[in-house]
Amino acid sequence: MAKQKRWLISAIAGCVLAALPLSAHHGTAASYDQKKTVTVKGVVTQFLWRNPHSALFLETKDENGKPGKYSVEMFSPGLAVKQGYSRNSFKVGDEVVLELHPSLVGEPVGECLGCKVLVNGKDPTKN
Numbered sequence: 001m002a003k004q005k006r007w008l009i010s011a012i013a014g015c016v017l018a019a020l021p022l023s024a025h026h027g028t029a030a031s032y033d034q035k036k037t038v039t040v041k042g043v044v045t046q047f048l049w050r051n052p053h054s055a056l057f058l059e060t061k062d063e064n065g066k067p068g069k070y071s072v073e074m075f076s077p078g079l080a081v082k083q084g085y086s087r088n089s090f091k092v093g094d095e096v097v098l099e100l101h102p103s104l105v106g107e108p109v110g111e112c113l114g115c116k117v118l119v120n121g122k123d124p125t126k127n
Contacts, residue, residue, distance in 0.1 A: 032073075032101040032103060032111040033101055036102060037101060038099070039099050040058065040097070040100060041060065041096070042061075042096060043058060043095055043096070045057045045092060047087075049080075051076050051078075053076055054077060055071065056096070056112070057071055058070040060108070071109045072098060072100060072112050073109070073110070074112050075114075089124040094119050097117070098112050098116070098117050099116040
């Protein structure tokens with residue numbers, strides 16, 4: 001009986017530990033306000049086409065015209081291709097408008113996984 005109990009506890013612990021990396025990666029709800037959408041306008045300074053998520057970096061201006069920076073977490077390249085994006089969808093100097101989920105702590109970062117995107121006034125997925 002004791003041997004079966006130890007085996008069961010070990011099996012459960014193994015399953016829990018195996019699942020930790022999966023849950024740790026998908027934490028966008030812990031970082032971004034999924035109930036709120038904001039519009040961010042800016043000029044692309046860098047676009048990284050990489051795993052696990054692509055990243056878009058913008059130069060922005062607040063409502064008073066004060067310059068700032070904004071970082072955007074996007075789809076992985078594999079998922080981005082399925083959505084119609086490519087590694088050339090965003091180029092330095094492009095003017096972009098994104099409707100995204102902002103940071104929960106008020107930092108100038110957001111999450112754009114399926115959000116509305118315009119690049120130089122056009123939808124980059126409609127080529």
